[in-house]
Amino acid sequence: AQSVSQHNHHVILSEAASLELGCNYSYGGTVNLFWYVQYPGQHLQLLLKYFSGDPLVKGIKGFEAEFIKSKFSFNLRKPSVQWSDTAEYFCAVNPLSNSGYALNFGKGTSLLVTP
Amino acid sequence: GAGVSQSPSNKVTEKGKDVELRCDPISGHTALYWYRQSLGQGLEFLIYFQGNSAPDKSGLPSDRFSAERTGGSVSTLTIQRTQQEDSAVYLCASSLGWGWGAQETQYFGPGTRLLVL
Numbered sequence: 406a407q408s409v410s411q412h413n414h415h416v417i418l419s420e421a422a423s424l425e426l427g428c429n430y431s432y433g434g435t436v437n438l439f440w441y442v443q444y445p446g447q448h449l450q451l452l453l454k455y456f457s458g459d460p461l462v463k464g465i466k467g468f469e470a471e472f473i474k475s476k477f478s479f480n481l482r483k484p485s486v487q488w489s490d491t492a493e494y495f496c497a498v499n500p501l502s503n504s505g506y507a508l509n510f511g512k513g514t515s516l517l518v519t520p
Numbered sequence: 521g522a523g524v525s526q527s528p529s530n531k532v533t534e535k536g537k538d539v540e541l542r543c544d545p546i547s548g549h550t551a552l553y554w555y556r557q558s559l560g561q562g563l564e565f566l567i568y569f570q571g572n573s574a575p576d577k578s579g580l581p582s583d584r585f586s587a588e589r590t591g592g593s594v595s596t597l598t599i600q601r602t603q604q605e606d607s608a609v610y611l612c613a614s615s616l617g618w619g620w621g622a623q624e625t626q627y628f629g630p631g632t633r634l635l636v637l
Contacts, residue, residue: 437623437624439625441628447630448611448628448629448630448631449611449613449628450628451625451627454625456623457623495562495563497563499624506551506553506568506570506576506624507553507565507568507576507578507579508553508555508563508565508613508626509565510555510562510563510564511562512562513562513563
């Protein structure tokens with residue numbers, strides 16, 4: 406079945422550590438790719454998105470993600486995390502080859518940043 | 521400007537009762553989506569509205585679930601004869617709705633947390 410996989414379910418990092426969260430998808434053809442973040446007690450917010458062009462995209466709060474088409478991956482990175490980055494992170498794919506418009510989400514990665 | 525709003529924020533109901541959840545999309549957005557976020561299942565698509573077109577109901581888990589969108593704006597998700605497994609956070613999102621293949625970004629509301637006892 407077509408899916409979105411986030412490999413790390415729970416990640417614990419110390420402040421200033423580097424972060425990389427994996428996301429792989431199994432849809433063929435053209436895709437729109439997203440990372441959403443959900444801070445504790447808050448709603449889903451868009452972190453960054455890839456539609457076309459430069460495969461390295463930059464988002465808010467120093468996050469970036471790289472689209473590697475050959476690997477069907479869209480990994481999220483941040484060079485130095487802060488305590489305020491503690492949140493749940495969701496990778497989402499809109500497979501444009503389908504007739505639907507739904508976002509297909511990964512299961513999410515819970516990030517805890519310790520002081 | 522105002523984002524997507526949803527009401528109620530929380531809803532507790534008894535098994536077998538019907539519930540209605542409301543979503544107000546961002547003004548000017550013609551596309552509206554409902555998702556469900558539950559433990560173990562993650563975020564699941566339920567239904568999608570685009571303008572006056574027939575909705576895409578492919579994600580609705582059973583015929584107890586239905587949704588309507590009046591006047592191309594506000595949407596109501598109705599769950600009939602609620603079951604305990606319906607307990608989840610129901611999220612609404614909206615986007616500009618430029619059409620299939622467009623570079624669309626969905627903006628999410630705060631959700632309605634439903635608990636079925």
